[in-house]
Amino acid sequence: MPGPKNVLVDIWLLSCVSTALVAEELAEHPLSVDEFALYGLISDLGPVTATQLSQWTGTSATTLSAMLRRCQARGELARTPNAADRRSVFVELTDQGRAVYRAALPALARALERLQRDEPPAEEARYVLQQVDGAVRDALGLPARPYRVEAPGFAADDAETPLTPAQAAEVRAFAAWIRHRDATGG
Incomplete structure (x- = not known):
């Protein structure tokens, strides 16, 4: 293949x-x-x-x-x-x-x-798709989509300054590590 x-x-x-x-x-x-x-x-x-x-x-x-x-x-x-x-x-x-x-x-x-399905969580997938959507819109010169999906695990009012996509990814990775740690008893 x-x-x-x-x-x-x-x-x-x-x-x-x-x-x-x-x-x-x-x-x-x-x-x-x-x-x-x-x-x-x-x-x-x-x-x-x-x-x-x-x-x-x-x-x-x-x-x-x-x-x-x-x-x-x-x-x-x-x-x-x-x-x-x-x-x-x-x-x-x-x-x-x-x-x-x-x-x-x-x-x-x-x-x-x-x-x-459990993997990947729907809110994470939607957020990533929104990022790709934004890049495609930029390439076409189109305005932003008419609605936004918040970064996974965070509501708009969770912080005064929203996380960047890279920061949100880092937080998701840390949360995954915590889940893994707790599941393995480590």
């Missing part, structure tokens, strides 16, 4: 298999995986502009526009004028869109249950 590829191939593979996992659970629902994720962003952060959605997801404006049109045609999304910028509109879920999204949420819960 050949050796490992590169981080971008790793990300692509992860994207493919995670999409397949969620799609398997969403099979009985009318939303595609992309629509479900988009509805989640709109539900949590909306109303939002199509430009914001395009920047957050890295999806081209034409691809996103086609997706939004399909969802609007089904009566699940509404567009309202943006008073601050007449060239843009806000996108938000309709009552029907919220109902469709809520009905699909148990599918995501099932996918997450199937994913749960």
Whole structure:
């Protein structure tokens, strides 16, 4: 078997298999995986502009526009004028869109249950993925993601000065050593 590829191939593979996992659970629902994720962003952060959605997801404006049109045609999304910028509109879920999204949420819960493992802990993996996400966004010139995952084991109010990623890694390594020490009676 050949050796490992590169981080971008790793990300692509992860994207493919995670999409397949969620799609398997969403099979009985009318939303595609992309629509479900988009509805989640709109539900949590909306109303939002199509430009914001395009920047957050890295999806081209034409691809996103086609997706939004399909969802609007089904009566699940509404567009309202943006008073601050007449060239843009806000996108938000309709009552029907919220109902469709809520009905699909148990599918995501099932996918997450199937994913749960002890190694690596989910919060550590999410934090590392967030760091990679930031690097990719920097390379593309995209703004930061619309939400942040706190460094593992630390809440935002744990310290006045947040730990750097290197410091957080050092703390995780020390915590792993303590767990090992205590498990072996050393």
